[in-house]
Amino acid sequence: MIRIRGLAKHYGAFEALKGIDIDVAPGEFLVVLGPSGAGKSTLLRCINRLTTPTRGEIHIDGQPASDGAASLRRLRCSVAMIFQHYNVVPRLSVEKNVLTGRLGAMPSLLSWLQVFPRADVAIARECLRRVELEDKAKRRTDTLSGGQKQRVGIARALAQQPKVILADEPVASLDPKTSRTVLTYLKQASRELGITVVCNLHQIDYAREFGERVIGVSAGRVVFEGAPDKLSDDVLHRIYPGLEEAGSTAAAPQPAEPHPPLMRDLVLKEA
Ligand SMILES: Nc1ncnc2c1ncn2[C@@H]1O[C@H](COP(=O)(O)OP(=O)(O)OP(=O)(O)O)[C@@H](O)[C@H]1O
Structure with missing residues (x-):
């Protein structure tokens, strides 16, 4: 459904993305993990052309994504976005907010x-x-x-009847229980409607729980790609370099616990 090759994005002399290759299958729920500043939002913004890549190619459903008017129209219809801060219009009714998802088709x-x-x-x-x-x-x-506002954000994205949903840290502002509820609605809709989802997350727990596949991005490069159960300590240190310096030194996996202390610290900090 999404094919990305050699994607690079420079902001002046700074290389936010340094040549990224990713394939996302139709209906897949892909989680993108990575530290702050790794380039996760830039990746999503390149996919839906909110930002113009410096280099590389993106195809969605076999069609090239470009800055041409026809391509942008197609992207606005087939790719929906869910944002960290919901981006709802506060004074409008819930239903009107969801209806704004239909505007592109009207x-x-x-x-x-x-x-x-x-x-x-x-x-x-x-x-x-x-x-x-x-x-x-x-x-x-x-x-x-x-949490309810983010569910409105999900409903608005679904109302667009998109092929792809890009979710940029959709639960970063929510408590853990609400986060799980929101991600459950998103995953259910993706599964039932066959919508491809690319979801940026900070929380390793949720990547494990909801991701069908995980991509780890660090300093503008893909440093991991695989199943959520492959997110070992080694992999997490690759995705989050300097983790040991920032937290405890007890990084070794402890099978008796669901998460080693280092991982739990990180999750709690982000939650
Ligand atoms: N418009 C811009 N102009 C200049 N630099 C930018 C711009 N947008 C992003 N950057 C830089 O590009 C890098 C990647 O930013 P991006 O927002 O994609 O990271 P991120 O992984 O989504 O981070 P976070 O998890 O904090 O949202 C950062 O160093 C950021 O400062």
């Missing part, structure tokens, strides 16, 4: 007037049902909790 006059065809309202309601928020449809979105 005639421009109707979208300008914010008149939504009945079929689009039905799609929005179905998406709200998926995240179990149908009873909040008419509520102002600023009256919801953070």
Whole structure:
């Protein structure tokens, strides 16, 4: 579904991405792990062309992603985004926020007037049902909790009926219990609707729990690619260089515990 080859992004003299090759299968739930500044957001922004790569090729569903008008239109329809800070419009109702996911598919006059065809309202309601928020449809979105706002973000992305969802640290602002709920809704929708998801995360626990495959990015390069159960201590040190200096020295795996102390420290810090 997504094929990335030799992707590089420079900001002036700084190389944020240094030649990345990634393939994502249709319907796959791929987690991208990496320390702050590794280039995870830049990667997502290159995929949906919010930023223009310096070098490299990206194909989505066999079509090249480029800055041409036709390509951008295609990308805006087929690739949806979920953001860390939800990006909902606070004073709009929950349902209207979800309906904004339909704007790209609507005639421009109707979208300008914010008149939504009945079929689009039905799609929005179905998406709200998926995240179990149908009873909040008419509520102002600023009256919801953070977790509920992110579920609105998921419903809005689903309303777009995308082939791909890019989620940029979707649970970074949420507590662990709410984070799991939100990721469960996202994974369920991905599985049931066959949507490919690329999800940037900071939490190793959630990568293990929700990722079907994990990519580790460090300093603009892919340093790991594999199944979540392959996230050993060695791998984590490759993804997070300098981890020992920052935390405890007890980095050796301790099979009696679900997570070695070093990993747990990192998870708690991020949660
Ligand atoms: N518009 C920009 N101009 C200059 N430098 C940028 C820009 N956007 C990102 N960078 C730099 O590129 C590097 C990668 O940033 P990016 O946001 O992709 O990292 P990240 O892995 O998503 O980090 P975080 O987990 O903190 O969000 C960072 O050093 C950042 O400062």
